Amino acid sequence: xxxxxxxxxxxxxxxEILLTPDATAIDTRHLGFTLGPHEExxxxxxxRLAARTGGSAGVLTVGGPETEEQLRYAVSMGADHAVxxxxxxxxxxxxxxxxxxxxxxxxxxxYDLVLFGAASADAGHAQVGVRVAHALxxxxxxxxxxxxxxxxxxxxxxxxxxxxxxxxxxxxxxAAVLEGLNLPRxxxxxxxxxxxxxxxxxLDAAPPAGxxxxxxxxxxxxxxxxxxxxxxxxxxxxxxxxxxxxxGVVR
Amino acid sequence: xxxAVITRDGDGALSVASAELLAAARGLADELGDxxxxxxxGAAGDLPDDLAxxxxxxxxxLAHPLLDDPAxxxxxxxxxxxxxxxxxxxxxxxxxxxDAAEAMAWAAAEVGAPLATACTAIRPGPRGRDEPWVVTRExxxxxxxxxxxxxxxxxxxxxxxGGHSTGETAAAAEVTVEVLVPELDAAVPRARLxxxxxxxxxxxxxxxxxxxxxxxxxxxxxxxxxxxxxxxxLGGVVGCSRVATNNGWRPHADQVGLTGTRISPDLYVxxxxxxxxxxxxxxxxxxxxxxxxxxxxxxxxxxxxxxVIGDVHEVLPAVVAEVRRRSGR
Numbered sequence: 001x002x003x004x005x006x007x008x009x010x011x012x013x014x015x016e017i018l019l020t021p022d023a024t025a026i027d028t029r030h031l032g033f034t035l036g037p038h039e040e041x042x043x044x045x046x047x048r049l050a051a052r053t054g055g056s057a058g059v060l061t062v063g064g065p066e067t068e069e070q071l072r073y074a075v076s077m078g079a080d081h082a083v084x085x086x087x088x089x090x091x092x093x094x095x096x097x098x099x100x101x102x103x104x105x106x107x108x109x110x111y112d113l114v115l116f117g118a119a120s121a122d123a124g125h126a127q128v129g130v131r132v133a134h135a136l137x138x139x140x141x142x143x144x145x146x147x148x149x150x151x152x153x154x155x156x157x158x159x160x161x162x163x164x165x166x167x168x169x170x171x172x173x174x175a176a177v178l179e180g181l182n183l184p185r186x187x188x189x190x191x192x193x194x195x196x197x198x199x200x201x202x203l204d205a206a207p208p209a210g211x212x213x214x215x216x217x218x219x220x221x222x223x224x225x226x227x228x229x230x231x232x233x234x235x236x237x238x239x240x241x242x243x244x245x246x247x248g249v250v251r
Numbered sequence: 252x253x254x255a256v257i258t259r260d261g262d263g264a265l266s267v268a269s270a271e272l273l274a275a276a277r278g279l280a281d282e283l284g285d286x287x288x289x290x291x292x293g294a295a296g297d298l299p300d301d302l303a304x305x306x307x308x309x310x311x312x313l314a315h316p317l318l319d320d321p322a323x324x325x326x327x328x329x330x331x332x333x334x335x336x337x338x339x340x341x342x343x344x345x346x347x348x349x350d351a352a353e354a355m356a357w358a359a360a361e362v363g364a365p366l367a368t369a370c371t372a373i374r375p376g377p378r379g380r381d382e383p384w385v386v387t388r389e390x391x392x393x394x395x396x397x398x399x400x401x402x403x404x405x406x407x408x409x410x411x412x413g414g415h416s417t418g419e420t421a422a423a424a425e426v427t428v429e430v431l432v433p434e435l436d437a438a439v440p441r442a443r444l445x446x447x448x449x450x451x452x453x454x455x456x457x458x459x460x461x462x463x464x465x466x467x468x469x470x471x472x473x474x475x476x477x478x479x480x481x482x483x484x485l486g487g488v489v490g491c492s493r494v495a496t497n498n499g500w501r502p503h504a505d506q507v508g509l510t511g512t513r514i515s516p517d518l519y520v521x522x523x524x525x526x527x528x529x530x531x532x533x534x535x536x537x538x539x540x541x542x543x544x545x546x547x548x549x550x551x552x553x554x555x556x557x558x559v560i561g562d563v564h565e566v567l568p569a570v571v572a573e574v575r576r577r578s579g580r
Contacts, residue, residue, distance in 0.1 A: 013391065013394070017391065017394060017395060017528075019395075026391075026395075037510045038510070094365075094366070095365055098360075119368075121391065121392070121509075121510075122390060122391055123390055123397075124368070124369055124389065124390055124391070124392060125366075125368055126352070126356070126368050126369070127356040127359070127360075127366055127368060130324060130327075130353060130356035130357050130360065131356065131359075131360045133324065133357075134324075134327075134357055134360035134361060135360070137439060137440070138440065139322065139324070139440050139441050139442040140322070140324050140357075140442065141322055141323075141324070141442050142323070142349070142353045142356075143349050143353070155445070156442065158349075160349075160350075160447070163447060163448040164446075164447070164448035165444055165446070165447050165448070166444070166445050166446040166447075166448070167322050167442040167443060167444055167445065168442065168443060168445045169322075169440075169441075169442035169443075170440045173440075173442070179503065179510045179511075180503035180504065180506075180511075210365055211364070211365040211401065211402045211403050212365040212366075212367055212399050212400070212401055212402075213383075213399060213400045213402070214397055214398075214399050215385070215397075215398045215399060215400060216397075216398050217390065217395050217396070217397050217398075218395065218396050218397075218398070219394075219395060219396070220393070220394070220395070220396060225540075225553070225554050225555060225556060227542075227552060227553060227554070227555050227556065227557065227558050228556065228557050228558070229547070229557075229558050229559070229560060230557050230558065230559050231559055231560075232559070232560045232561050233559075233560075233561035233562070233565050233566060233569075234561070234565045234566060234568070234569035235569075236559040236561065236566060236569075237566070237569035237570045237572070237573040238573055240541065240557070240559060240566075240570050240573070241570060241573045241574055241577060243541070243557055244485065244518075244541075244574070245577070247517065247518055247539055248517075249460070249461050249485045249486065249487075249517070249518055250484070250485065250574055250577065250578060251578060
């Protein structure tokens with residue numbers, strides 16, 4: 001099974017996030033970059049599926065040359081080839097990014113399964129995978145937490161309410177996955193060496209601009225409560241149970 | 252017209268997320284001077300009665316053999332056809348309804364429209380349809396808010412929970428039910444539901460009234476025993492922070508936060524959790540928070556309703572003993 005994972009370079013933010021002076025983006029001057037957790041799981045799953053089925057695990061991103069850092073990281077985790085789609089106009093807009101990926105998929109050799117993270121860790125638009133599937137007229141399931149390859153099809157498990165739902169999709173198919181699908185491995189020394197040398201295939205795309213335009217980002221209003229300190233250590237237990245009784249959880 | 256994509260829970264009743272969505276749709280429709288209409292898949296059931304109490308005068312039902320057990324995207328195909336026929340000013344769904352949200356993405360793609368997800372507010376321009384609307388949406392999992400312009404003849408948006416009552420509102424005199432049988436080419440490859448697993452036993456993290464969660468301060472997988480015990484006594488479940496998942500102390504299914512479950516229990520007991528923003532966005536919906544932490548300056552402590560300064564393994568056993576003493580268990 002040939003699998004392609006679409007990933008996004010996102011800032012590795014800490015507890016405090018600084019914004020640019022015009023407040024349209026995160027100030028990344030002092031930040032590193034990473035893959036979101038959903039996408040790390042997608043890369044891990046692609047590597048496992050490729051190993052199990054004797055197929056390949058590709059990784060693709062949309063962005064400038066700097067995004068090759070994340071492609072190489074995915075290769076160090078087990079992906080075996082990398083594609084960068086240079087689409088300067090896309091600028092993170094979900095419609096434009098989906099169009100750029102769709103163009104690339106039409107130019108690349110066919111993949112049986114294209115994986116996305118359920119949502120990017122920064123913008124969180126949660127729709128690029130479905131848009132790509134729509135453009136290519138492929139079956140798609142999101143929120144996936146289990147993938148089992150079948151004969152000409154793939155079984156995709158997701159949580160639904162209190163239970164689970166299993167979908168079967170004929171190949172080629174698209175899935176958007178959630179963290180928890182697997183436990184991603186750390187890159188090995190061998191993987192890192194391979195990642196250094198792997199050639200990155202670069203495709204150009206010029207998608208039309210999308211219609212959701214960021215005006216500004218802002219922080220949530222600070223949530224600081226008037227905390228009542230009930231005490232220190234074990235001696236606080238009676239005061240704790242008093243408030244639990246008041247809250248109605250101890251009767 | 253504002254179109255709300257509603258879903259039903261396991262018993263066939265309007266889902267809680269849909270009830271909240273209808274209240275938000277009502278607010279937007281009032282601003283526009285438009286009516287609210289609803290769309291659902293399948294038979295009417297009790298929906299018309301439910302909708303009448305919420306001031307919705309028209310229910311569209313999507314009916315097709317391919318919609319009997321559909322993948323969410325297939326519902327999106329049908330939804331796109333309804334939108335093309337009715338041209339609503341806005342189409343809304345609840346983020347919490349994962350199926351509806353996924354159908355929205357497909358429908359927006361089919362209509363060729365943008366989709367604003369994770370919205371906390373939608374503000375139409377003064378001239379309604381003819382200019383960009385401004386939406387506020389969550390980014391970075393809710394750590395940041397984004398004000399964005401949404402420009403399209405039909406505005407697709409999914410809404411975050413919170414801020415709207417799920418109660419009944421102005422009543423509609425009667426609900427007109429219209430059935431749309433979409434044209435779906437059976438030859439197009441689609442995902443289909445092949446198995447639906449039974450409900451997991453007991454209360455889930457997402458719905459539990461009390462969550463007792465532990466982080467770094469718990470120290471080990473075995474350290475969660477006392478959290479399990481307290482959760483059992485309070486009728487709740489155990490959760491954890493990402494530290495606990497990464498250390499292999501708890502399964503990912505227990506994780507509260509940005510990449511885990513976002514919860515809104517009546518009481519959240521945060522044990523040895525510092526309250527990094529990535530965790531905070533998962534539990535900030537709790538009605539009350541009790542923080543147990545050695546650090547009085549930890550963000551979780553300063554944001555909590557109540558706090559105890561101390562080590563989890565000193566405080567919790569004493570609390571468990573006191574609960575047992577008072578409740579005689």
